[in-house]
Amino acid sequence: MALLLALGACSTPSGPAQPSGPGYYTVQKGDTLSSIARKFKRSNSQIIAWNKLSDPNDIKVDQALRIAPDGVRASGNPVASSTPSPRSDDSDDTAAASDPKNAVDWTWPAAGDSSRGTGQGRKGIDIAGQLGQPVMAAAAGKVTYAGSGIRGYGNLVIIKHNSYLLSVYAHNKTILVKEGQMVGKGQKIAEMGKTDSNTVKLYFEIRRQGKAVDPVRYLPSR
Secondary structure: OHHHHHHOOOOOOOOOOOOOOOOEEEOOOOOOHHHHHHHOOOOHHHHHHHHOOOOOOOOOOOOEEEOOOOOOOOOOOHHHOOOOOOOOOOHHHHHHHOOHHHOOOOOOOOOOOEEEOOOOOOOOEEEEOOOOOEEEOOOOEEEEEEEOOOOOOOEEEEEEOOOOEEEEEEEEEEEOOOOOOEEOOOOEEEEEEOOOOOOOEEEEEEEEOOEEEOHHHOOOOO
16 A cells, blocks of 8 residues: 555636525635535536536635526525535545645546445445446546556556545556546546456545545545
8 A cells, every 4th residue: 555655656607696595505615616516415517507617616715606406495405505514424534525725526437336445444435337347537637557566456547636636446457548648537547347356346546645535525426
């Protein structure tokens, strides 16, 4: 794991401001589009569409965002609350995911049922799938490792997204990218396999400053 760490080594709304109230949320310091979507069990694409955001990475503090479909008053529904309480478990991960310096536009790296990763000290997730199934970059970034030199991870890809965050993709059948290559969000980077694994799956991690965090706190709802 130490070797793995070494290898790893807002839209301004157009027109008049939207009113606050039921069906809206006022952006707080530290919010990101993804963290707001998670709070209200929405997808990033829904928030973007309802607010006609041209740049979802440029939301502003005190900006009113619609978090329910037009015409829906979410009164009495948790969606209407502008100050939702985060779940008590993994509170550090929740705070980290909403930190502005961690703002990355994430997507799920593969289709399939997910579960907590197995193995001592692992905090990632296993995504079950079929042999040869596409594995995608969960966010745009630079490939910093592509190979099979780390025991227990099989054919492995690591992508650096910014100064704080990287993502890890393990057990691939085939790697389709090279070290130093820039990749886009959703780009196919590998094919799912079972190298160094008893079953076909993708083991996926998000690491913040070299430390594994809960990926579910960062990934959009699905």
